[in-house]
Amino acid sequence: MFGTPTFRQQFPIFQHHPTLVYLDSAATTQKPQVVIDGITNFYQKENANIHRGIYDLAAKATQKYESVRQKVADFIGAKNRSEIVYTSGTTAAINLVAHSFLLPRLEQGDEVLVSAMEHHANLLPWQMACKAKGANLRIIPIDKAGNLDIVAYQTILSAKTKMVAIVHISNTLATINPIAEMIELAHQKNIPILVDGAQSTAHYPIDVTTLDCDFFTFSGHKLFGPTGIGVLYGKAAHLEAISPYQFGGDMIRTVTYQDATFAPAPQKFEAGTTNIAGVIGLGYAIDFINQFDKKAIATYVKELGNYAREKLLMINDLEIIGNAQNKTGIVSFILKNAHPHDVATFLGEANIAIRAGHHCTQPLMDFYGIPATCRASFSIYNNRAEIDFLVAEVKGIQAFFG
Amino acid sequence: MNDRLKQLYKTVILKHNKAPFHYEKKEAATHQLEAYNPLCGDRFKLFLEVKEGIIESIHFHGYGCAISKASTSVLAKNLEGKTMKQALALCGEFQQVVSPDVTAKNELEEFEAFAAAKDFPGRLTCATLSWEAVQSFLVDKE
Ligand SMILES: Cc1ncc(COP(=O)(O)O)c(C=O)c1O
Numbered sequence: 001m002f003g004t005p006t007f008r009q010q011f012p013i014f015q016h017h018p019t020l021v022y023l024d025s026a027a028t029t030q031k032p033q034v035v036i037d038g039i040t041n042f043y044q045k046e047n048a049n050i051h052r053g054i055y056d057l058a059a060k061a062t063q064k065y066e067s068v069r070q071k072v073a074d075f076i077g078a079k080n081r082s083e084i085v086y087t088s089g090t091t092a093a094i095n096l097v098a099h100s101f102l103l104p105r106l107e108q109g110d111e112v113l114v115s116a117m118e119h120h121a122n123l124l125p126w127q128m129a130c131k132a133k134g135a136n137l138r139i140i141p142i143d144k145a146g147n148l149d150i151v152a153y154q155t156i157l158s159a160k161t162k163m164v165a166i167v168h169i170s171n172t173l174a175t176i177n178p179i180a181e182m183i184e185l186a187h188q189k190n191i192p193i194l195v196d197g198a199q200s201t202a203h204y205p206i207d208v209t210t211l212d213c214d215f216f217t218f219s220g221h222k223l224f225g226p227t228g229i230g231v232l233y234g235k236a237a238h239l240e241a242i243s244p245y246q247f248g249g250d251m252i253r254t255v256t257y258q259d260a261t262f263a264p265a266p267q268k269f270e271a272g273t274t275n276i277a278g279v280i281g282l283g284y285a286i287d288f289i290n291q292f293d294k295k296a297i298a299t300y301v302k303e304l305g306n307y308a309r310e311k312l313l314m315i316n317d318l319e320i321i322g323n324a325q326n327k328t329g330i331v332s333f334i335l336k337n338a339h340p341h342d343v344a345t346f347l348g349e350a351n352i353a354i355r356a357g358h359h360c361t362q363p364l365m366d367f368y369g370i371p372a373t374c375r376a377s378f379s380i381y382n383n384r385a386e387i388d389f390l391v392a393e394v395k396g397i398q399a400f401f402g
Numbered sequence: 403m404n405d406r407l408k409q410l411y412k413t414v415i416l417k418h419n420k421a422p423f424h425y426e427k428k429e430a431a432t433h434q435l436e437a438y439n440p441l442c443g444d445r446f447k448l449f450l451e452v453k454e455g456i457i458e459s460i461h462f463h464g465y466g467c468a469i470s471k472a473s474t475s476v477l478a479k480n481l482e483g484k485t486m487k488q489a490l491a492l493c494g495e496f497q498q499v500v501s502p503d504v505t506a507k508n509e510l511e512e513f514e515a516f517a518a519a520k521d522f523p524g525r526l527t528c529a530t531l532s533w534e535a536v537q538s539f540l541v542d543k544e
Contacts, residue, residue: 345525362443372442
């Protein structure tokens with residue numbers, strides 16, 4: 001049922017652009033009508049600021065806002081809704097952890113570990129923290145196929161390691177990292193670990209309690225929800241121990257001119273008026289996903305990826321970047337004679353939306369010795385016919401550039 | 403292949419992309435400039451040999467899409483042998499060709515080929531990348 005015309009009807013963008021072939025879900029997913037309606041309905045009928053109002057409308061808005069927190073907790077398997085912090089997205093969530101959790105406990109000569117395939121969002125915050133303290137950022141290597149080198153990871157983990165941050169699914173290579181094993185290995189040495197779930201949360205079952213990761217982050221807009229809302233999951237003990245990241249209204253217990261004490265987590269991390277409508281929209285997005293079996297979603301998206309790889313590889317002088325053993329429905333490729341931006345322009349004229357560039361993974365591009373790739377990424381509204389069309393167009397482009 | 407695309411990737415652009423003018427490194431040149439677009443990763447090094455106010459030669463090397471490569475090639479070909487002042491005027495002329503507000507046509511076919519980029523706002527910076535780098539170099543020199 002995924003990918004069928006009836007299924008696609010739930011996404012109004014396809015009614016407004018009937019010939020659109022949208023293959024850029026790794027950048028952001030399209031939004032189902034229920035999410036759009038939910039946000040509109042909130043603004044039309046339920047809008048009020050949360051937490052401080054006594055009147056009925058404010059109480060209801062607060063209740064809805066907080067009920068989404070429970071929904072998120074259930075969605076990713078958190079034990080308690082107080083472990084769910086709303087942020088503006090994955091980037092903000094990682095910055096919060098790097099700044100408030102890591103920085104105060106990082107010292108000169110310490111080490112922080114990330115992989116060679118990180119998105120800049122899970123690289124730069126750690127880079128900055130290390131620079132500020134004279135610590136070393138160590139890179140977990142990958143092989144040319146895009147598999148993380150788990151043996152090297154074990155050797156790099158040491159008494160000096162203060163933090164590990166790892167992407168669950170690479171937005172460029174499609175690699176699904178062995179995070180359960182990585183978390184266990186880090187914990188054997190009492191090292192906290194953050195998992196960047198930006199690419200995994202929409203399509204893969206997530207259970208942070210079973211995984212036992214210390215932090216987990218994701219963005220609403222990559223799981224059929226609105227932009228500007230994301231989540232930081234943190235183990236209760238960590239969230240209690242770390243200081244707020246931003247200061248202002250809504251995050252305090254008491255305030256005098258000279259001093260303040262703060263509310264418990266998660267409120268102490270949600271200073272100011274947050275993205276209330278975004279939270280509401282995220283709730284509807286989770287309801288939308290919960291109608292389906294997440295394993296079925298994962299299988300569907302993976303199979304689309306495999307199908308695309310198989311068909312694309314039949315084209316002469318086309319190379320796929322990212323051939324790890326365990327991978328998802330994302331395909332990065334380059335053509336011998338046409339630059340990714342020219343390819344994307346041609347595909348754009350055929351109303352096929354793909355992404356061309358470094359995908360915010362510049363060091364990874366350097367590793368492969370290329371400046372950019374074309375990237376097609378799939379979700380539940382895509383189907384094989386769209387992939388056939390993509391492949392036919394790419395063939396034409398290859399011929400044009402000769 | 404639709405007409406807008408054909409218009410954009412005219413023979414001029416394809417020709418310069420395949421066989422770019424003076425496409426080689428000249429580390430000994432009097433001036434080296436970098437044309438870099440951090441958003442897309444296109445990056446060219448330009449080697450200018452300037453003597454007594456005259457640009458005697460321009461070579462370039464690097465990586466970019468067909469449009470940025472062809473536009474750099476056209477730049478190298480057309481600015482060679484020009485005085486700094488003439489070169490600056492040509493930079494202005496090229497900018498006019500791709501400016502969405504300008505409808506007048508340029509006589510140079512090699513310039514006018516880039517006018518079609520106006521239909522592709524996302525690609526305008528590809529056409530102007532190296533021109534802007536050279537322009538700011540020339541302005542600094544003035
Ligand atoms: C793997 C990965 N991490 C982090 C991010 C950053 O997400 P956001 O831009 O929503 O903060 C992205 C999205 O581009 C991503 O793909």
